[in-house]
Amino acid sequence: MADSSRVLPGFTISLGYTIFYLSAIVLIPLAALALKTTQISPAEFWRIITDPIVMASYKLTFTASFFAAAVNAVFGLIVAWTLVRYDFPGRRFLDALIDFPFALPTAVAGLTYASLYLKDGWIGGLGPHVVAAVNRVSGWFGRDELLPPDALDWLTFPFTGQTSGIVMVLIFVSLPFVVRTVQPVLQEWDPEFETAARSLGADRFTIFRRVILPEIFPAWSSGFATAFARNIGEYGSVIFIAANIPGKSQIAPLQIVVKLDDFQYAAASAIGMVLLVISLLLLLAINSIQNFARRHEPAA
């Protein structure tokens, strides 16, 4: 690829327009946030972000996001592994399903998870639904009310609490990130290393631990970090499923909205600044993981 700088036309106009658009949409607004934050004294800033309700929202946001990203890391690896290495009917369909959380609006995701988790939803109230279905089927055969309506009341999904609901919907929202980051690496993976290890007598788990895992670790960890960052900022789906009680089930982005509705712009900016700084730190971490991986790639 020749360095064609200034030979091809359009450098000034394209770069100029890009920088203009970027500044107008991203840089200047983010600078406004920083500017607003500097308008309050450091002591006031500290007081705002360490307010008990705000702290509770941070705790909820970070623990729920971390847990959801961790679950996605484990299961995402399994899913990516299975989809790349095994062929089974329905593989392509499942592969297409993975992108669904990207395409579905977060409000719809929150809505459908909320309805599944309510007391009479399919998952929240699994027992009564199964009983109703069984009774309907038995009704076709003439035996109405095969089971009494409260027979399976004990059969409810164990995770129907507030935090669990938030974690479940965050799992949905960040599901594609780990899978789609690990999948290309597994796809490109040359099986000859595995065959060599096997010929040297390693068993399956050793192969996985010492040959495959180090190879996918950068992609896996950057996928985890991306999922974590996404979960922290998630707003639309969580507010449908959480009761949004201050101090108990409010997430940090909701705190920002609450402060904005109260016209407390300075407080909202302070909380937003914290979230922004954390997202940028995560972005930096992801980039350095990827740089590290690129630099240590074997010369192909």
Next chain:
Amino acid sequence: MAGAIAAKAPFAVAKARPVARESVLGRRILIGITVAFLTIFVLIPLINVFQQAFSKGLDGYISVFFPLQPDADATLTFSQKRRLAEAATQASRTWDSIWLTISVAAVVIPLNIIFGLAAGWATTKFRFRGRTLLTALIDLPFSVSPVVAGLVFVLLLGRNGIFGDWATHLVWPDPFSLHWVGFGESFWPLTFTETHTGVIFTPLAIVIATIFVTFPFVARSLAPLMESQGSDEELAALTLGASGWRTFFKITLPNVKWALLYGVILTMARSFGEFGAVSVVSGHVDVNDTMPLRIEKLWNEYNNQAAFAVSSVLALLAVVTLIAKTVIEWKSANEAQR
């Protein structure tokens, strides 16, 4: 890059690469876990959207959008008339939200296409200092919470914002009020007949917030492809005497058309579904409701079935998006093989 998956994955043809001699039981367990995980977290919620939308039957579903009209000669009680009027209002608000969502997307997508093409051209055809920084900045909206995105625009253009005085008195024409007025009065036969004032709490703010959230999609879909294609063909065109624009339209654009289409589809899906940023800048006024905000309103009014009915439209759009993505993958793989 954070979120690079959306750009990279589609153009890798997904084929199973089985490695021999893995235990059948282990394989079955892993497949079972995969199927169970994806079913529980993706398939069942998706089916639930449609099941809830049709929970009052097909009539209930249709009446969310087209309220049932009574027979022409039926006499109605007062409460029946009131219920009909309410249903009509709800339906008209739903249609307004659909129209607003589509018009916001119609404005945002062309702007993002232009930006994506410009950014792709600038970052892949040339080498300059700060190129990596520029690419990283383009990825920035992916790591920013949508609520923070809305917040920064309120801080910038809100009543007490930095440009607040200018923004709240800004008068901008409604682009959908373009009318033909003939050559009699003024020089131009077309004018905008309606204007709006202010930025925040108007559709203009929704457009700006949506641009913030969606502008990386086209750029990130185009950049890797343009990078890997290099500038050989463009340079050849230059030596043959083509001008810059001609090279762009005849060489570059056709080469990236599938990636461009993919980026547009992603932008469309995201702009239809954006909730957090739009919720902050819209002020929750009924006229500023996009479809996700409308869904929230219906849900808060305990009108679950209607909320799911509107959601089913968006879910259907998501399914269509995925199908289009598969088709594009297949087509671009076909072309790459030729």
